[in-house]
Amino acid sequence: MVQTVINEKPRHYVDVLKDYQRLVRLEIEKRHAVVESATPLNRALGDQIVSGLRARYGDDITTEFRTNPELIGGLRIKIGNNVFDGSVRNRINRLQEKF
Amino acid sequence: MSAFLQELEASIAGLQTDTTRTNVGTVREVGDGVAKIEGLSDVMLNEMLEFPGGLYGLALNLEETEVGAILLGDFTEVTEGTEVKTTGRVLSVPVGKGLLGRVVNALGQPIDGKGPVRSEETYPVEKIAPGIIKRQSVSVPVQTGILSVDAMIPIGRGQRELIIGDRATGKSTVAIDTIISQAQLNQQAEEGRNKHHKPLYCIYVAVGQKNMSVARTIDILDKAGALPYTVVVSAPASESATNQYLAPYAGTAMGEWFMNNGMDALIVYDDLTKHAAAYRQVSLVLKRPSGREAYPGDVFYLHSRLLERSARLSEKEGGGSLTGLPLIETQAGDVSAYIPTNVISITDGQIYLETDLFYQGVRPAISVGISVSRVGSAAQIKAIKQVAGSTKLDLAQFRDLQAFAQFGSDVDPGTRKKLDRGQRIVELFKQGQHDPMPVEIEVVILFAMQKGYFDDVPVDKVRDCQGKLREFFQTRQSDLLQRVVDKRAIDKELEEGLHAAIKEFKTFYRP
Numbered sequence: 001m002v003q004t005v006i007n008e009k010p011r012h013y014v015d016v017l018k019d020y021q022r023l024v025r026l027e028i029e030k031r032h033a034v035v036e037s038a039t040p041l042n043r044a045l046g047d048q049i050v051s052g053l054r055a056r057y058g059d060d061i062t063t064e065f066r067t068n069p070e071l072i073g074g075l076r077i078k079i080g081n082n083v084f085d086g087s088v089r090n091r092i093n094r095l096q097e098k099f
Numbered sequence: 100m101s102a103f104l105q106e107l108e109a110s111i112a113g114l115q116t117d118t119t120r121t122n123v124g125t126v127r128e129v130g131d132g133v134a135k136i137e138g139l140s141d142v143m144l145n146e147m148l149e150f151p152g153g154l155y156g157l158a159l160n161l162e163e164t165e166v167g168a169i170l171l172g173d174f175t176e177v178t179e180g181t182e183v184k185t186t187g188r189v190l191s192v193p194v195g196k197g198l199l200g201r202v203v204n205a206l207g208q209p210i211d212g213k214g215p216v217r218s219e220e221t222y223p224v225e226k227i228a229p230g231i232i233k234r235q236s237v238s239v240p241v242q243t244g245i246l247s248v249d250a251m252i253p254i255g256r257g258q259r260e261l262i263i264g265d266r267a268t269g270k271s272t273v274a275i276d277t278i279i280s281q282a283q284l285n286q287q288a289e290e291g292r293n294k295h296h297k298p299l300y301c302i303y304v305a306v307g308q309k310n311m312s313v314a315r316t317i318d319i320l321d322k323a324g325a326l327p328y329t330v331v332v333s334a335p336a337s338e339s340a341t342n343q344y345l346a347p348y349a350g351t352a353m354g355e356w357f358m359n360n361g362m363d364a365l366i367v368y369d370d371l372t373k374h375a376a377a378y379r380q381v382s383l384v385l386k387r388p389s390g391r392e393a394y395p396g397d398v399f400y401l402h403s404r405l406l407e408r409s410a411r412l413s414e415k416e417g418g419g420s421l422t423g424l425p426l427i428e429t430q431a432g433d434v435s436a437y438i439p440t441n442v443i444s445i446t447d448g449q450i451y452l453e454t455d456l457f458y459q460g461v462r463p464a465i466s467v468g469i470s471v472s473r474v475g476s477a478a479q480i481k482a483i484k485q486v487a488g489s490t491k492l493d494l495a496q497f498r499d500l501q502a503f504a505q506f507g508s509d510v511d512p513g514t515r516k517k518l519d520r521g522q523r524i525v526e527l528f529k530q531g532q533h534d535p536m537p538v539e540i541e542v543v544i545l546f547a548m549q550k551g552y553f554d555d556v557p558v559d560k561v562r563d564c565q566g567k568l569r570e571f572f573q574t575r576q577s578d579l580l581q582r583v584v585d586k587r588a589i590d591k592e593l594e595e596g597l598h599a600a601i602k603e604f605k606t607f608y609r610p
Contacts, residue, residue: 026137026164078123081138083184086118094119 030080033063038071038087053079126181127165132174132339133384134183136166142185145225149184152176156183157190157341160385167385169341171206189225192349193218194356199300202317202331205346207353210333211317222352224345228407235413237447240478241299241365241422244280244535245273245463247528250487250545251494252450252470255478256299256363257411257420261442263427263434264452268464270426271312272532273450274367275319277424278303280535281365282325287537293584299422300357301329302366304350307343307373310335319533336373343377351408354421358410361417366409370426371402375438392437402438403445448472462529467494480538481588486545490524497521523553526561539583540569546589547601560610571604 002020005013033053035041041049050063057079068076072088124138134156142148148156148168154177160167170177171190192207197217203209209216237255254260254277262270278301288296303320305313313333320326330353334346347368357364368374375398382395390396402425409423425446427439432454434443443449448471457464476484500518504510510518527548530536536544544565547553556564572580579596586593 023164081122081124081140083121083123084118085121090119 031057031060031062032079033057033061034066034078035063036066036068036071036076036078036087038067038069038073040067041065049075049077053077122185124166124183126177126179126183129170129174129177129179129181131380131384132170132341133381134168134170134174134177136168136183137164139166139183139185142166143187143189145189147186147188147190149186150177151181155186155190157345159381160387169344169381169385170339171341171345174339189223190345191221191223192352194220194222194353198330198353200327200329202333203349204338205332205334205342205349207349220356222356224348224352225404226352226355226408228404229410229412229416233412233416234410235418236477237411237420237474238477239297239363239411239420240480240483241277242280242284242538243273243277244283244537245276246530246536246541246544247463247465247467248273248450249479249483249538249541250528251467251491252448252465252472253474253476253478253483254422254424254472255411255474256422257409258448258472258474258478259406259409259423259425259446260472261425261427261446261449262452263429263439263443263449264464265429265432265454268452268454268457269462269532270428270452271316271369273452273463273465274303274369274424274426275316276533276535277301277365278320278329278367279323279325279533282320282323282328283535283537285328286324292581295584295587297363298328299363299365301325302332302350302354302364303329304332304334304347304366304368306334306346306368306370307336307377308333308369310337323533340377340380343374344381347371347374347405351405351421355408358412358419358421359417361419363420363422365422365424368405368423368425370428371442372426372428372438375401394437398438399441399445402442406442406445447474460529461525462532465528467491468498482542482583482586483538483545485589486542486549489549490545493517493520494524497524519554519558522558523556523561524548526558527553527565529562536569537580539580540572542583542589543572543580543597543601544568546597550598550601552601552605556610564608564610567608568601568604572600576600 005017035049046065053061053063070089074087076087077084122139122141124136126134127137128135142158142161144158144161146158148158150156154170154172156168156170158166158168193216195218201209201213201216202211237257239256241254241256243249243254262273264270281299281301284296285298287293288298313335317331320329332346332350334343350366354364354366375394378398378401379394383389387395406423406425409421411420412418425442427442429439430436451466451470452464453466456466496517500514504518527544547568553561553564579600582593
């Protein structure tokens with residue numbers, strides 16, 4: 001379809017394609033999970049997380065692992081717009097807010 | 100100590116819930132206090148958004164893939180890619196008596212350097228106005244202390260009265276004098292000298308004004324002793340347009356607290372022209388379609404939903420009230436411009452101030468012909484009704500005849516009498532600024548005028564005579580004044596007393 005648009009060159013076709021690209025990117029991001037941890041996770045735990053996410057969100061979920069020392073400990077998982085934060089950093093922040 | 104330990108344990112226990120779920124988005128574009136944010140799929144309209152570094156935003160535009168939000172505060176740290184969180188809360192401001200005597204910004208944060216605001220409650224900034232069932236009609240007056248307003252354009256508690264006029268015609272002065280008058284009445288009631296007066300607290304919302312003007316207003320209120328009964332909400336011209344847009348709503352939320360708790364409050368919006376301009380800016384930056392004079396389509400709703408929140412609640416709801424005094428600045432006296440017509444149609448009457456009158460020395464420069472109060476004499480005490488009933492008509496006739504009499508010197512005695520009376524009424528209604536008149540003095544002066552006691556005083560001496568009469572009553576006839584305050588109506592006995600006192604005054608007054 002993209003090729004057809006490029007060949008036919010309708011008015012504002014570059015903008016149309018850019019917009020399309022953005023929508024596709026947002027759609028992919030919705031099915032992409034980013035798992036952050038303070039230290040690199042071992043393979044078994046990583047597999048466990050991936051299978052857990054697949055059980056919950058379906059098999060087409062893509063997963064990416066990152067390390068972020070700022071978290072101190074625990075996990076932070078971002079899927080699309082939702083963030084599940086179980087990190088030590090988040091708990092400290094909440095404790096700070098409570099006071 | 101153990102109580103503190105328990106509290107600490109409880110709050111730590113509250114954190115044991117493993118993970119938190121938040122909805123996030125990323126900033127795609129930012130500028131002019133407005134950010135476009137991608138993501139935030141669960142956001143609600145008017146929800147607060149949390150930016151890093153304690154900055155908050157407000158979601159105003161919800162689109163298919165992105166959210167348009169206004170930023171409340173310093174947005175220089177926000178860049179493309181900044182992560183934004185939803186909070187699940189709507190924007191709220193602190194409310195309560197702890198705010199009295201304070202100067203706060205549009206978010207209710209103190210800016211007067213007097214430490215934190217003592218307040219236990221918060222109210223949402225946007226709230227739906229009370230419905231029909233909850234209301235009752237307006238019947239209790241707001242004594243403005245401005246003779247011409249109290250006599251001819253009475254304002255009731257729960258009413259919305261627009262103050263409209265060109266620049267520098269004394270609009271703010273009318274509003275500030277009203278606030279000062281309330282403070283004096285509140286003090287009088289606290290000292291037990293006026294058992295009929297229910298305290299009226301004031302909120303002054305300054306939108307888009309110069310910092311210097313706001314500082315001067317605060318100084319005037321402070322010197323007049325009115326600050327302890329007043330909350331000042333300030334969003335000066337140096338603040339972002341978003342804060343200027345929010346300030347009137349924040350002030351109204353503070354006023355609603357008084358109303359919902361059975362108290363009376365008065366709110367001054369100074370002024371709504373600048374508020375509309377600030378909202379226009381926000382709307383244009385949010386790329387909302389613009390209409391007449393580039394204002395967005397919902398600029399009417401902007402003001403109607405704000406002013407509808409002024410109400411007088413029924414006794415069942417506590418009987419509190421919120422009176423609204425919006426100010427509108429016109430350009431060269433044009434009341435048919437977009438924003439003035441909108442606000443005129445929303446309010447229950449208007450006080451129109453004229454440049455010509457102002458420069459003729461008639462101050463406050465109220466144009467009686469087109470100033471009205473749709474609540475009318477329901478919002479006057481009986482004594483004022485008795486003495487001011489025909490004043491507006493007398494004055495209107497005078498204006499007609501004045502134009503007519505300019506062409507010839509020969510007028511019949513009836514017309515001459517009306518002209519003379521009219522000139523004296525105009526003189527009597529001249530009043531210095533920040534010098535509100537107590538209602539009992541108003542009654543005495545209007546009584547003397549109605550009974551013709553000023554008719555033999557030369558026109559240029561009327562103000563002098565009025566001042567001396569006031570002084571005479573305050574120093575030598577304070578019992579009589581107290582009786583006017585207590586009875587609130589002129590009966591036979593009081594009438595005789597007033598006649599006798601004024602006659603006594605006239606025996607030694609020499610113009």
